[in-house]
Amino acid sequence: xxxxxxxGTFDPxxxxxxxxxxxxxxxxxxxxxxxxxAYHPPHKAGVTxxxxxxxxRMAELACGGRAGFEVSRxxxxxxxxxxxxxxxxxxxxxxxxxxxxLIGADAFGEVRTWRRWRDxxxxxxxxxxxxxxxxxxxxxxxxxxxxxxxxxxxxxSEVRKALAAGRRPAEVPKPVLDYILKHGLYGTGGKPH
Ligand code: ATP
Ligand code: MG
Numbered sequence: 001x002x003x004x005x006x007x008g009t010f011d012p013x014x015x016x017x018x019x020x021x022x023x024x025x026x027x028x029x030x031x032x033x034x035x036x037x038a039y040h041p042p043h044k045a046g047v048t049x050x051x052x053x054x055x056x057r058m059a060e061l062a063c064g065g066r067a068g069f070e071v072s073r074x075x076x077x078x079x080x081x082x083x084x085x086x087x088x089x090x091x092x093x094x095x096x097x098x099x100x101x102l103i104g105a106d107a108f109g110e111v112r113t114w115r116r117w118r119d120x121x122x123x124x125x126x127x128x129x130x131x132x133x134x135x136x137x138x139x140x141x142x143x144x145x146x147x148x149x150x151x152x153x154x155x156x157s158e159v160r161k162a163l164a165a166g167r168r169p170a171e172v173p174k175p176v177l178d179y180i181l182k183h184g185l186y187g188t189g190g191k192p193h
Contacts, residue, residue: 003032004100004127005090007075007083008107009156010037010055012180013062014171016154020129024102025068027147028127033102034090035059035071038081049160050185052076061175084116087123102127105134112139160186 006021013035021033037055050058056071063069074089075081083101091099101124108128111117121141128136130148138144154171162169164187168177181188 001032001094001097002028002030002100003034003090003094003097004028004030004102005034005036005083005086005124006102007036007038007081007086009049010035010059011049011156012055012159012172012176012186013059014154014156014159014169014176015173016152016171018062018173019152020102020104020150021069023150024127024129024147028100028145030068030100032068032070032097035063035069036074036086037071039075039078054179054183054185058176058179061179062173064173064175082115084114084120084123087120091123098125099123100125100127102129104129105131105136109134109136111142117141163188 004024006017008017010017021035024030025033037052037059039052056073059071063071074086078085087099087101101120103126105128108126111120114120118141121139121143126142126144128144128146129150130146132151132153159169159171163180163185172180180186184190
Protein backbone atom coordinates (compact mmCIF):
# COMPACT_ATOMS: atom_id res chain seq x y z
CA UNK A 1 0.00 0.00 0.00
CA UNK A 2 1.53 3.30 -1.14
CA UNK A 3 0.06 6.44 0.30
CA UNK A 4 1.11 9.98 -0.58
CA UNK A 5 0.42 13.03 1.52
CA UNK A 6 -0.20 16.04 -0.73
CA UNK A 7 -0.08 19.20 1.35
CA GLY A 8 -0.85 22.73 0.25
CA THR A 9 -2.89 25.80 0.96
CA PHE A 10 -5.16 24.90 -1.97
CA ASP A 11 -6.38 28.49 -2.04
CA PRO A 12 -8.08 27.52 -4.29
CA UNK A 13 -7.33 24.04 -5.58
CA UNK A 14 -6.69 24.14 -9.36
CA UNK A 15 -6.39 21.74 -12.27
CA UNK A 16 -2.61 21.71 -11.83
CA UNK A 17 -2.98 20.12 -8.39
CA UNK A 18 -5.29 17.49 -9.81
CA UNK A 19 -3.01 16.78 -12.76
CA UNK A 20 -0.05 16.36 -10.42
CA UNK A 21 -1.95 13.95 -8.21
CA UNK A 22 -3.16 11.98 -11.22
CA UNK A 23 0.24 11.77 -12.91
CA UNK A 24 2.02 10.93 -9.68
CA UNK A 25 -0.54 8.27 -8.81
CA UNK A 26 0.06 6.59 -12.16
CA UNK A 27 3.82 7.07 -12.29
CA UNK A 28 4.55 6.03 -8.71
CA UNK A 29 1.72 3.50 -8.44
CA UNK A 30 0.06 5.25 -5.51
CA UNK A 31 -2.95 3.61 -3.94
CA UNK A 32 -4.05 6.73 -2.09
CA UNK A 33 -3.42 10.45 -2.38
CA UNK A 34 -4.29 12.37 0.74
CA UNK A 35 -4.90 16.07 0.01
CA UNK A 36 -4.15 17.94 3.24
CA UNK A 37 -5.16 21.61 3.19
CA ALA A 38 -3.05 23.67 5.59
CA TYR A 39 -4.95 25.30 8.41
CA HIS A 40 -4.78 29.05 8.85
CA PRO A 41 -5.91 30.68 12.07
CA PRO A 42 -8.69 33.19 11.28
CA HIS A 43 -6.61 36.19 12.34
CA LYS A 44 -4.08 35.36 9.65
CA ALA A 45 -6.49 34.87 6.77
CA GLY A 46 -6.05 37.65 4.27
CA VAL A 47 -9.16 39.28 2.85
CA THR A 48 -8.69 37.72 -0.56
CA UNK A 49 -7.85 34.23 0.73
CA UNK A 50 -10.50 31.70 1.55
CA UNK A 51 -11.14 30.26 5.04
CA UNK A 52 -10.15 26.72 5.89
CA UNK A 53 -13.62 25.20 5.56
CA UNK A 54 -14.06 26.61 2.06
CA UNK A 55 -10.63 25.36 0.97
CA UNK A 56 -11.45 21.89 2.28
CA ARG A 57 -14.84 21.93 0.58
CA MET A 58 -13.33 23.04 -2.74
CA ALA A 59 -10.74 20.27 -2.52
CA GLU A 60 -13.53 17.77 -1.92
CA LEU A 61 -15.46 19.08 -4.91
CA ALA A 62 -12.34 18.87 -7.07
CA CYS A 63 -11.59 15.29 -6.02
CA GLY A 64 -15.24 14.49 -6.63
CA GLY A 65 -15.16 10.95 -5.32
CA ARG A 66 -12.28 9.92 -7.56
CA ALA A 67 -11.02 6.56 -6.37
CA GLY A 68 -7.93 6.91 -4.20
CA PHE A 69 -8.20 10.70 -3.80
CA GLU A 70 -9.15 11.85 -0.32
CA VAL A 71 -9.24 15.19 1.44
CA SER A 72 -8.08 15.25 5.04
CA ARG A 73 -8.82 17.68 7.87
CA UNK A 74 -5.74 16.49 9.76
CA UNK A 75 -4.32 20.00 10.07
CA UNK A 76 -7.56 21.51 11.32
CA UNK A 77 -7.13 23.61 14.45
CA UNK A 78 -3.35 23.47 14.48
CA UNK A 79 -1.64 26.73 15.36
CA UNK A 80 0.85 26.27 12.55
CA UNK A 81 0.67 23.55 9.93
CA UNK A 82 3.90 21.60 10.30
CA UNK A 83 4.38 18.72 7.89
CA UNK A 84 6.14 16.60 10.51
CA UNK A 85 3.02 16.65 12.71
CA UNK A 86 0.84 15.57 9.80
CA UNK A 87 3.29 12.87 8.77
CA UNK A 88 3.42 11.45 12.30
CA UNK A 89 -0.37 11.44 12.52
CA UNK A 90 -0.72 9.63 9.20
CA UNK A 91 2.00 7.16 10.18
CA UNK A 92 0.08 6.34 13.36
CA UNK A 93 -3.22 6.00 11.52
CA UNK A 94 -1.87 3.83 8.73
CA UNK A 95 1.28 2.15 10.06
CA UNK A 96 1.57 -0.42 7.30
CA UNK A 97 1.58 2.12 4.50
CA UNK A 98 4.66 3.16 2.64
CA UNK A 99 4.50 6.84 3.29
CA UNK A 100 5.28 9.27 0.48
CA UNK A 101 5.11 13.05 0.33
CA LEU A 102 4.01 14.54 -2.95
CA ILE A 103 5.32 18.03 -3.57
CA GLY A 104 6.17 20.55 -6.29
CA ALA A 105 9.73 21.66 -7.03
CA ASP A 106 9.19 25.14 -5.57
CA ALA A 107 8.00 23.86 -2.21
CA PHE A 108 10.59 21.09 -2.02
CA GLY A 109 13.35 23.67 -2.50
CA GLU A 110 12.57 24.97 0.98
CA VAL A 111 12.59 21.60 2.72
CA ARG A 112 15.62 22.43 4.84
CA THR A 113 13.71 25.26 6.49
CA TRP A 114 10.98 22.91 7.72
CA ARG A 115 10.57 22.13 11.38
CA ARG A 116 12.44 18.84 12.14
CA TRP A 117 13.19 18.38 8.47
CA ARG A 118 15.59 15.50 9.09
CA ASP A 119 12.80 13.62 10.84
CA UNK A 120 10.60 14.37 7.84
CA UNK A 121 13.32 13.01 5.57
CA UNK A 122 13.54 9.81 7.61
CA UNK A 123 9.78 9.32 7.66
CA UNK A 124 8.82 9.76 4.01
CA UNK A 125 9.87 9.19 0.46
CA UNK A 126 9.58 12.50 -1.39
CA UNK A 127 7.91 12.47 -4.79
CA UNK A 128 8.96 15.74 -6.39
CA UNK A 129 7.11 17.08 -9.41
CA UNK A 130 8.72 19.64 -11.71
CA UNK A 131 7.30 23.14 -11.88
CA UNK A 132 8.18 25.67 -14.60
CA UNK A 133 10.96 27.99 -13.44
CA UNK A 134 11.97 25.98 -10.36
CA UNK A 135 15.07 23.92 -9.69
CA UNK A 136 16.09 22.34 -6.43
CA UNK A 137 18.95 20.62 -4.69
CA UNK A 138 18.53 17.29 -2.97
CA UNK A 139 19.96 17.11 0.56
CA UNK A 140 21.67 13.77 1.10
CA UNK A 141 19.35 12.96 4.01
CA UNK A 142 16.38 12.87 1.67
CA UNK A 143 14.96 9.86 -0.17
CA UNK A 144 13.47 11.14 -3.37
CA UNK A 145 11.93 10.20 -6.66
CA UNK A 146 11.52 12.79 -9.37
CA UNK A 147 8.77 13.31 -11.89
CA UNK A 148 10.26 15.81 -14.30
CA UNK A 149 7.85 15.62 -17.21
CA UNK A 150 5.20 17.83 -15.64
CA UNK A 151 4.98 21.35 -17.10
CA UNK A 152 1.99 23.17 -15.66
CA UNK A 153 2.10 26.96 -15.69
CA UNK A 154 -0.76 27.22 -13.20
CA UNK A 155 -0.84 28.67 -9.68
CA UNK A 156 -3.47 29.58 -7.12
CA SER A 157 -2.00 33.09 -6.98
CA GLU A 158 -2.72 33.62 -10.67
CA VAL A 159 -6.17 32.09 -10.26
CA ARG A 160 -6.96 34.49 -7.39
CA LYS A 161 -5.78 37.46 -9.44
CA ALA A 162 -7.87 36.43 -12.42
CA LEU A 163 -10.98 35.92 -10.27
CA ALA A 164 -10.56 39.27 -8.56
CA ALA A 165 -10.25 40.89 -12.01
CA GLY A 166 -13.61 39.43 -12.99
CA ARG A 167 -12.25 36.61 -15.16
CA ARG A 168 -13.32 32.99 -14.89
CA PRO A 169 -10.07 31.04 -15.16
CA ALA A 170 -10.26 27.74 -17.02
CA GLU A 171 -7.64 26.35 -14.61
CA VAL A 172 -10.30 25.97 -11.94
CA PRO A 173 -12.45 22.82 -12.05
CA LYS A 174 -16.08 23.66 -12.83
CA PRO A 175 -17.60 22.60 -9.46
CA VAL A 176 -14.91 24.64 -7.69
CA LEU A 177 -15.59 27.71 -9.83
CA ASP A 178 -19.31 27.40 -9.13
CA TYR A 179 -18.56 27.20 -5.40
CA ILE A 180 -16.32 30.26 -5.54
CA LEU A 181 -18.96 32.31 -7.33
CA LYS A 182 -21.77 31.10 -5.10
CA HIS A 183 -19.86 32.13 -1.99
CA GLY A 184 -18.30 35.26 -3.46
CA LEU A 185 -14.76 34.10 -2.67
CA TYR A 186 -11.59 35.84 -3.89
CA GLY A 187 -13.33 39.13 -4.55
CA THR A 188 -15.92 37.67 -6.88
CA GLY A 189 -18.75 38.81 -4.60
CA GLY A 190 -18.64 42.50 -5.40
CA LYS A 191 -21.54 44.79 -4.73
CA PRO A 192 -24.69 44.56 -6.82
CA HIS A 193 -25.16 47.61 -9.05
P1 ATP B 1 0.04 29.75 -4.44
O1 ATP B 1 0.27 30.49 -5.71
O2 ATP B 1 -1.04 30.36 -3.56
O3 ATP B 1 1.30 29.43 -3.67
P2 ATP B 1 0.07 27.11 -5.59
O4 ATP B 1 -0.49 27.02 -6.96
O5 ATP B 1 1.55 27.14 -5.43
O6 ATP B 1 -0.60 28.33 -4.85
P3 ATP B 1 -0.11 25.47 -3.26
O7 ATP B 1 -1.36 25.14 -2.53
O8 ATP B 1 0.83 26.47 -2.70
O9 ATP B 1 -0.56 25.94 -4.75
O10 ATP B 1 0.70 24.16 -3.61
C1 ATP B 1 0.44 22.87 -3.11
C2 ATP B 1 1.46 21.92 -3.69
O11 ATP B 1 1.25 21.79 -5.11
C3 ATP B 1 2.91 22.39 -3.55
O12 ATP B 1 3.72 21.25 -3.31
C4 ATP B 1 3.23 23.01 -4.89
O13 ATP B 1 4.60 22.94 -5.20
C5 ATP B 1 2.43 22.11 -5.83
N1 ATP B 1 2.04 22.78 -7.07
C6 ATP B 1 1.04 23.67 -7.23
N2 ATP B 1 0.95 24.07 -8.50
C7 ATP B 1 1.91 23.40 -9.18
C8 ATP B 1 2.33 23.38 -10.55
N3 ATP B 1 1.73 24.16 -11.46
N4 ATP B 1 3.35 22.55 -10.89
C9 ATP B 1 3.96 21.79 -9.96
N5 ATP B 1 3.62 21.76 -8.66
C10 ATP B 1 2.61 22.56 -8.26
MG1 MG C 1 2.44 27.68 -3.60
